Amino acid sequence: SEDKQSESTTTRKPNGNKATTSPSVTKPDPYTPERALTLFSKYADETEPEVIGPEGLEKLCNDGDISMEGVLPLLLAWQMDGKEMGRFSKAEWVKGTSDLKISSPQVLRQALTDLEDLLIVDKPPLKPSKNEPYNRTLYWTYAKDKKAAFHQFYTFCFTLAKSEQSRNVDMEIVAALWSVLLPPKFPIMTEVISFINEKGNYKSANKDLWIMMLEFCESVKPTLEDYDENGGAWPTLLDDFVEAKKNQNPVP
Amino acid sequence: MATGVRRKTKIKPPKKYGPDVSIDETWAELSRNIREILNRDNVTNMSFEVNHRHAYNMVLYKSGDRLYNGTKQIVAEKLQELAASDVIPSFPASASGDPTTKNQENEVLLKTVKRIWDDHTSNMMKLGQILKYMDRYYTKPAEVPETWYFGLELFLKHIIRPPIKEHLITAILNLLEFEREGYTINRSAVKGCVEIFLSLDVSSGGPSLYKQELEPALLKESREFYQNLGQTLRDSCDAPEYLRRVESQFVSEESRTHHYLSPQTAAPLQQILKENLLTNHLEAIISKESGMDSMIDSNKIEDLTRLYKLYTLVSNGLSCIKQALKRSVNARGKDINEVSLSSETLEDSTDAKEKGKARLVTAGAQTLASALKWVQDVLELKDKFDTVWKDAFQSDREVEGTLNEKSDADIDTALDKTITIFRHLTEPDVFERYYKSHLAKRLLLGRSVSDDAERGMLAKLKVECGYQFTQKLEGMFNDMKISADHMDEYKKHIASAMSLPIELSVIVMTSTFWPMSHSAATCVLPELMLKATKSFEQFYYKKHTGRRLTWQLSLGNADVRVAFNAKKYDLNVATFALVILLLFEDVEDDGFLTYEEIKQATSMEDAELQRHLQSLACAKYKVLKKHPPGRDVTLTDSFSFNSGFTCNLQKIKISTVSSKVESGEERKETQDRIDEERRHQTEACIVRIMKDRKHMTHNDLINEVTRLLSSRFKPNPLLIKKRIEGLIEREYLERCEDRKSYNYLA
Numbered sequence: 001s002e003d004k005q006s007e008s009t010t011t012r013k014p015n016g017n018k019a020t021t022s023p024s025v026t027k028p029d030p031y032t033p034e035r036a037l038t039l040f041s042k043y044a045d046e047t048e049p050e051v052i053g054p055e056g057l058e059k060l061c062n063d064g065d066i067s068m069e070g071v072l073p074l075l076l077a078w079q080m081d082g083k084e085m086g087r088f089s090k091a092e093w094v095k096g097t098s099d100l101k102i103s104s105p106q107v108l109r110q111a112l113t114d115l116e117d118l119l120i121v122d123k124p125p126l127k128p129s130k131n132e133p134y135n136r137t138l139y140w141t142y143a144k145d146k147k148a149a150f151h152q153f154y155t156f157c158f159t160l161a162k163s164e165q166s167r168n169v170d171m172e173i174v175a176a177l178w179s180v181l182l183p184p185k186f187p188i189m190t191e192v193i194s195f196i197n198e199k200g201n202y203k204s205a206n207k208d209l210w211i212m213m214l215e216f217c218e219s220v221k222p223t224l225e226d227y228d229e230n231g232g233a234w235p236t237l238l239d240d241f242v243e244a245k246k247n248q249n250p251v252p
Numbered sequence: 253m254a255t256g257v258r259r260k261t262k263i264k265p266p267k268k269y270g271p272d273v274s275i276d277e278t279w280a281e282l283s284r285n286i287r288e289i290l291n292r293d294n295v296t297n298m299s300f301e302v303n304h305r306h307a308y309n310m311v312l313y314k315s316g317d318r319l320y321n322g323t324k325q326i327v328a329e330k331l332q333e334l335a336a337s338d339v340i341p342s343f344p345a346s347a348s349g350d351p352t353t354k355n356q357e358n359e360v361l362l363k364t365v366k367r368i369w370d371d372h373t374s375n376m377m378k379l380g381q382i383l384k385y386m387d388r389y390y391t392k393p394a395e396v397p398e399t400w401y402f403g404l405e406l407f408l409k410h411i412i413r414p415p416i417k418e419h420l421i422t423a424i425l426n427l428l429e430f431e432r433e434g435y436t437i438n439r440s441a442v443k444g445c446v447e448i449f450l451s452l453d454v455s456s457g458g459p460s461l462y463k464q465e466l467e468p469a470l471l472k473e474s475r476e477f478y479q480n481l482g483q484t485l486r487d488s489c490d491a492p493e494y495l496r497r498v499e500s501q502f503v504s505e506e507s508r509t510h511h512y513l514s515p516q517t518a519a520p521l522q523q524i525l526k527e528n529l530l531t532n533h534l535e536a537i538i539s540k541e542s543g544m545d546s547m548i549d550s551n552k553i554e555d556l557t558r559l560y561k562l563y564t565l566v567s568n569g570l571s572c573i574k575q576a577l578k579r580s581v582n583a584r585g586k587d588i589n590e591v592s593l594s595s596e597t598l599e600d601s602t603d604a605k606e607k608g609k610a611r612l613v614t615a616g617a618q619t620l621a622s623a624l625k626w627v628q629d630v631l632e633l634k635d636k637f638d639t640v641w642k643d644a645f646q647s648d649r650e651v652e653g654t655l656n657e658k659s660d661a662d663i664d665t666a667l668d669k670t671i672t673i674f675r676h677l678t679e680p681d682v683f684e685r686y687y688k689s690h691l692a693k694r695l696l697l698g699r700s701v702s703d704d705a706e707r708g709m710l711a712k713l714k715v716e717c718g719y720q721f722t723q724k725l726e727g728m729f730n731d732m733k734i735s736a737d738h739m740d741e742y743k744k745h746i747a748s749a750m751s752l753p754i755e756l757s758v759i760v761m762t763s764t765f766w767p768m769s770h771s772a773a774t775c776v777l778p779e780l781m782l783k784a785t786k787s788f789e790q791f792y793y794k795k796h797t798g799r800r801l802t803w804q805l806s807l808g809n810a811d812v813r814v815a816f817n818a819k820k821y822d823l824n825v826a827t828f829a830l831v832i833l834l835l836f837e838d839v840e841d842d843g844f845l846t847y848e849e850i851k852q853a854t855s856m857e858d859a860e861l862q863r864h865l866q867s868l869a870c871a872k873y874k875v876l877k878k879h880p881p882g883r884d885v886t887l888t889d890s891f892s893f894n895s896g897f898t899c900n901l902q903k904i905k906i907s908t909v910s911s912k913v914e915s916g917e918e919r920k921e922t923q924d925r926i927d928e929e930r931r932h933q934t935e936a937c938i939v940r941i942m943k944d945r946k947h948m949t950h951n952d953l954i955n956e957v958t959r960l961l962s963s964r965f966k967p968n969p970l971l972i973k974k975r976i977e978g979l980i981e982r983e984y985l986e987r988c989e990d991r992k993s994y995n996y997l998a
Contacts, residue, residue: 167981206981215991233950233992236973 031134033094035103040093052093054086064105071120071180072112078156079111079138085160101135114139119150121184151214154181158210168204171196178213186217188224195241202237209235275315282306283322286382290330290375300382308385316390323379324402331410334368339411343419355430358423359441365420366444368411376403408452412461420445421466425473431508432477443512450514462514470513471520478528486533490542492555498529499558526566534563534572544576688767691725695732696759696807727765735759742791756784760792760801767925775805775856778834806860814875816897823875824905828856829864833875836893844879846890858887865891867908873899875906930965934975937961939984942996949993950976 041049043056052060058068066072073086080088080096088096102108111134117123118139125143128136142149157177161169175193182189192213196202205213212235220227227234227242234242285303310319342364344357380387380399387398397405412420424445427437449462458464481501485494502525509518538544538559547555563569707729714722739757777785789801808827813820825833835853839845845853851861862885869876869891870883877894878885937957942948948956953976954969961967976994979985985994 206977208977208980208987212987212991219991233973233976233987233994235977236970239970239973 031097031101031103031107033098033103036094036097039097039103039105040090044090050090052088057086057088060105060108064109066105066109066112071116072109074157074160074177074180075112075115075119075153076108077160078153079115082160099135099138107134110134111139115142118143119146119153120181122146147218154214155211157181158207162207168206169210170204171202174205174210182214182217188220188222189213189217191245192238192241195244196237199240205237209237212238275310275313275318278306278309279315279318279322282310282319283326286323286326286379287330289378289382290327292371292375303382304384307383311386311390316386317394319383319386320390320394320396323383323399324406327376327379327403328406328410331368331372331406335411335413335416338364338368339416343415344423351430351435354426355435355437358426358430359438361419361423362427362441362445363438365411365416365448366441369407369444369448372403372407372411376400379403404452408461412448412452417465421469424466425470428470428508429473429477432504439512446512446514463516467514467517467520470517471524474521475524475528478524482528482533485529486536491537491540491544492542492547492552492558494533494537494540495555495558495562498525498562501525501529502562530562530566530569534566534569538563538572538576544573688725688728692728692766695728724765727762731761731765732759735761738792738795741795742788745791746787753780754784756788758788758792761804763802774803775828775831775854775860777805778831780834781831817895818898821897821899821901822903823873824903825868826864826906826908828854828860829868829906829908831856832861832864832868836876836891839893842892844890844892847885847887850891863908865889867906869894871906873897873904873906930967930971931975933961933964934967934972935979938972938975938979939996942985942994946996947988947993951992953994 040052043052043060045051045053045056061068061073079100080092082088082092097103100111102111114126118125119142158169161173161177175196178189179193216234216238224242224245282303285298288298307319310316342361344354344361376399383399391398424442427442431437446462449466450460452461453459485497489497505521505525506518509515509521544559547559560573563573710722710725735758738760785803792801805827809824810827810830811822811824812830812833813822831854832850835845835850854861865885869878874894875897877892879890879892934957937960938953941953941956954972957972958967976985980987983997986997988995
């Protein structure tokens with residue numbers, strides 16, 4: 001992605017911090033509702049013109065150099081307040097883009113990486129500048145209380161991944177979500193995820209487990225020494241994990 | 253008369269012996285006489301009156317102190333003399349040596365001292381009489397002890413003194429030990445000396461010399477002796493022998509204290525015995541190889557009685573017995589289960605399954621034979637403990653608690669025994685599951701011994717476990733009753749409407765009551781049978797609209813008369829077996845049907861088909877011939893009708909072979925069902941509790957659920973936790989902020 005990034009910076013006027021100092025007028029174009037709508041129709045599904053489907057999303061991401069692998073698409077869905085994975089309705093899009101004042105894939109990418117840096121990688125927030133590439137109002141609210149913002153995003157992801165009627169999400173999807181959401185801040189999650197994969201008998205996760213996993217990451221020390229198996233009513237999956245881990249390297 | 257005589261008698265004043273006789277002379281004569289008395293010379297020639305008068309005079313003429321001290325002096329001298337001349341020489345010479353000699357020497361010493369004591373006391377008695385006046389008018393004002401008492405004092409001072417005292421005590425103890433070791437000793441010698449010790453006290457009014465000197469030494473000695481004895485016996489004897497020995501020790505110590513020791517020693521001595529022979533060895537003895545277990549095994553009621561009697565003497569004996577009993581019962585239950593489990597794998601012709609469970613084994617299915625044996629074993633075991641309890645333990649209430657007995661009144665009936673066993677079960681719900689399926693089998697196959705007995709059992713279970721437990725069981729009984737009514741009506745119905753070539757009997761089972769799987773094995777019924785079932789369906793649906801009948805053919809059986817070459821036999825076979833048999837009706841006597849053909853004709857499942865073919869062709873009564881012959885049915889076999897079949901019974905019951913694999917599956921299925929039921933119960937229980945409490949910490953909830961469910965089974969915390977998670981998922985509960993407690997969501 002380094003290459004791609006450098007490539008994109010050569011094709012356009014430099015963006016990022018530089019862009020704020022010498023703003024480009026032509027590229028990318030500043031936000032207008034019309035441009036946002038044009039963008040929507042560009043990526044809208046052929047059969048369903050009111051929706052951007054998975055294919056359109058992929059195209060959008062390609063054009064904006066947004067990686068489909070990582071957390072960015074999830075952040076996008078969050079910002080657009082999407083109801084379904086990989087799908088946006090026109091209404092969602094219009095609302096989302098107008099809130100952020102974004103009408104180009106490149107700026108969108110910047111907005112999403114900003115959020116990634118802030119919430120997932122836990123970098124310090126940006127400094128406000130006079131000439132913002134997009135409307136950062138939300139960003140500043142997130143930056144004020146990163147933990148709450150992350151909680152909001154984290155909870156949103158579960159709802160997004162879950163189909164409307166069901167209470168559970170397949171463990172496969174859940175593990176994938178965890179692997180993009182948590183390990184950068186909580187290294188222990190890498191172990192938890194590989195434990196889940198190794199055991200292979202956890203079929204699905206419910207909301208409780210989802211919430212408790214974050215709670216676990218945030219409140220239990222990486223050494224697990226303060227994990228209270230009996231008093232704390234942790235989900236059994238975590239009990240299992242801790243037990244397995246303790247057996248692996250027994251406490252001296 | 254008497255008063256008259258007395259009035260005539262004149263009391264003369266005593267003659268004044270007078271001061272004319274000097275005190276010195278008087279004393280000289282008196283002291284000579286006293287010496288003579290002590291030496292027991294010609295006492296008979298002595299005049300009591302003269303001596304008495306001398307003493308009287310001396311006290312009268314203010315020479316009481318001279319008389320008193322003089323007498324004391326003389327007695328002391330005499331005792332000193334005796335000690336030197338008699339006692340010291342009779343000290344046991346050899347410290348070691350032959351026990352018998354030692355014994356004799358000790359005896360001599362004791363006898364000597366006893367003799368001196370006897371002489372001394374009798375002398376002192378005589379002196380007391382002579383010096384009566386002195387005792388009366390001198391000792392009190394002078395504040396000195398009377399004759400008798402200074403006699404005792406002097407004896408204590410001059411005879412019972414070191415080293416004589418030590419020798420005496422050693423001698424007594426030696427003799428005691430000697431006797432404990434099984435020799436005979438001269439008890440009266442010991443008794444004599446002990447009595448001396450008892451009558452002497454160190455300070456007047458204080459504890460006796462016995463209490464002060466002899467008893468402590470004696471107890472110390474005894475403690476050591478019994479400590480050793482306990483060890484030795486424990487190592488060298490088996491449990492019954494040990495108990496016998498201990499018992500005899502108790503008896504002999506008891507008699508010892510009675511015969512030659514003081515009764516006051518009895519209690520402390522018993523205490524020593526208890527401590528050293530019982531308390532210290534309780535566990536070791538009861539769990540010896542020859543301990544309680546083997547006593548129970550070999551019905552040694554006498555030994556058990558002894559065990560109980562002795563153990564109840566000490567405070568923790570009873571609990572020790574209880575524990576050992578518990579262990580024993582546990583182990584036996586386990587053994588029985590293991591035996592029947594292993595026998596199952598050996599036995600081939602399995603017919604019915606019985607579930608046996610005494611505490612520990614969670615799942616086990618047995619063949620009918622071993623099942624019966626199991627029940628029998630358990631009952632026997634129960635009987636045995638009953639006997640043990642009654643005979644040996646004197647119906648002790650506490651032991652009763654251990655055995656979980658019912659009251660005496662209803663011990664006799666077998667049902668109660670079962671109930672009692674039931675109480676021993678830790679997981680009644682498993683029992684219920686099995687009880688249910690066996691009850692179902694009994695009911696369906698009409699095997700129950702008596703309806704009353706079944707109902708009686710049910711009533712007892714109800715008392716024991718509550719309404720919930722027996723609800724379904726009662727439902728089954730009800731179904732049976734309704735079905736019988738139905739059949740009466742149905743018979744009337746077909747009698748009027750049409751006539752069927754076969755007689756049909758149907759039991760309609762409410763699916764929720766009966767422990768049968770709902771997807772029953774089916775097969776294609778022959779036209780004849782199909783018609784019969786249809787006619788019943790018509791009849792039934794007319795009566796009960798909206799109900800659905802599913803035929804559980806695998807549970808049925810049929811009576812059929814089959815004509816063989818020799819004669820006709822009445823066979824009782826499973827419904828499926830009948831379906832197979834009927835296929836051969838159309839086949840020539842020598843004709844074959846291949847396995848495949850039979851399967852196609854009946855569309856039975858392989859396992860089921862093989863099972864029934866096996867019971868028809870490979871079991872005791874070979875109604876079919878299998879080609880090639882063999883014990884197991886394979887897919888390539890073919891079958892023919894065995895027209896040459898003979899048997900000396902007219903009615904033959906062909907029981908169905910149950911295949912190995914299936915019974916394993918069945919067992920698993922049962923376990924699964926139990927697990928599922930437990931999940932439901934656990935959830936229901938959690939919800940009940942939370943509905944009531946609204947908010948509870950995790951641990952409290954787990955404890956409460958465990959407590960409430962323990963009458964049905966022992967839930968493990970993990971299971972409960974999983975159920976809590978399930979309930980959170982379904983939003984009956986939510987976690988609180990502290991993550992350690994839950995809220996109930998209405």
